[in-house]
Amino acid sequence: MESNLNRKDTSLVVVGSGIKFVSHITTETRIYIEHADKVLYLVNNPAMKEWIQKQNPHAESLDFLYTKYPLRLHCYRAITNFILETLRRNIHLCVVLYGHPAIFAQPALEAVIQAKKEGYYAKILPSISAEDCLFADLCIDPASHGCQSFEATDLLVRQRRIDPSSHLILWQVGSIGVLGHVRSHDNSKGAKLLLNHLIQYYHVDHQVILYEAAQYPHLEPRIDTLRLTELPEAPFSRISTLYVPPLCKVPCDEAMLITLGIKSTELQ
Numbered sequence: 001m002e003s004n005l006n007r008k009d010t011s012l013v014v015v016g017s018g019i020k021f022v023s024h025i026t027t028e029t030r031i032y033i034e035h036a037d038k039v040l041y042l043v044n045n046p047a048m049k050e051w052i053q054k055q056n057p058h059a060e061s062l063d064f065l066y067t068k069y070p071l072r073l074h075c076y077r078a079i080t081n082f083i084l085e086t087l088r089r090n091i092h093l094c095v096v097l098y099g100h101p102a103i104f105a106q107p108a109l110e111a112v113i114q115a116k117k118e119g120y121y122a123k124i125l126p127s128i129s130a131e132d133c134l135f136a137d138l139c140i141d142p143a144s145h146g147c148q149s150f151e152a153t154d155l156l157v158r159q160r161r162i163d164p165s166s167h168l169i170l171w172q173v174g175s176i177g178v179l180g181h182v183r184s185h186d187n188s189k190g191a192k193l194l195l196n197h198l199i200q201y202y203h204v205d206h207q208v209i210l211y212e213a214a215q216y217p218h219l220e221p222r223i224d225t226l227r228l229t230e231l232p233e234a235p236f237s238r239i240s241t242l243y244v245p246p247l248c249k250v251p252c253d254e255a256m257l258i259t260l261g262i263k264s265t266e267l268q
């Protein structure tokens with residue numbers, strides 16, 4: 001397989017390690033990790049850290065920046081700056097983040113945008129995110145009802161509107177209101193606020209799923225079904241994602257069907 005490493009003398013390639021240990025690493029990602037002059041990584045799995053170090057002896061963890069400041073936002077900025085400073089040494093730099101490296105993972109995305117502005121060759125390779133695992137494990141096709149995906153704290157502070165006829169996915173639902181690095185967090189206040197927001201759209205008995213994709217090949221995903229009203233006592237973790245199934249299917253607009261020459265029986 002061709003990689004761009006030999007074509008130019010400087011590059012920034014941001015890759016994802018996926019969710020499941022090594023199984024989600026693509027061939028292309030592995031090649032970039034192996035051949036980079038330097039690898040920077042921020043992954044949440046100790047085995048993955050070891051694996052990256054083995055692939056490339058010039059690999060360095062970004063963990064020291066991830067906890068450097070009280071606010072995560074400031075840590076993200078420090079990581080973006082560190083990536084750019086490292087790139088400016090004119091090397092082939094590979095940055096590894098867990099999951100998909102551009103999904104709920106601002107620092108490397110910002111670095112790639114800035115690096116491109118500065119004229120560097122920079123790109124992001126897609127990878128498997130927690131949402132991809134959720135679609136597979138819960139047997140959901142986002143096309144069937146449409147799909148909304150929000151960060152849980154963002155949903156609350158912006159009072160975002162939900163379309164209850166679509167699939168709803170809520171990220172970082174186990175650390176509502178946490179903008180720093182609280183190790184053990186009582187999520188019950190945030191979960192109550194989330195419940196209050198959701199019951200504007202759904203019945204309190206609506207069944208939802210607290211989901212954790214398996215992080216190792218021999219493990220099964222965690223799929224806890226609960227009623228909305230049980231949310232404040234739910235066993236959240238830092239990797240929990242909440243799935244809220246659609247309430248109903250939206251009927252077709254007759255005028256639009258006629259305009260497009262489609263019969264409703266031809267649709268899914």
Ligand SMILES: C[S@@+](CC[C@H](N)C(=O)[O-])C[C@H]1O[C@@H](n2cnc3c(N)ncnc32)[C@H](O)[C@@H]1O
Nearest residue numbers: 099100103104129130171172212213239240241
């Ligand atoms: C900072 S985001 C990172 C997302 C990651 N870049 C991705 O592509 O999946 C962290 C959030 O991702 C979700 N997440 C991470 N690992 C997960 C897992 N194993 N199962 C379910 N959701 C997960 C949770 O919502 C968690 O709070």
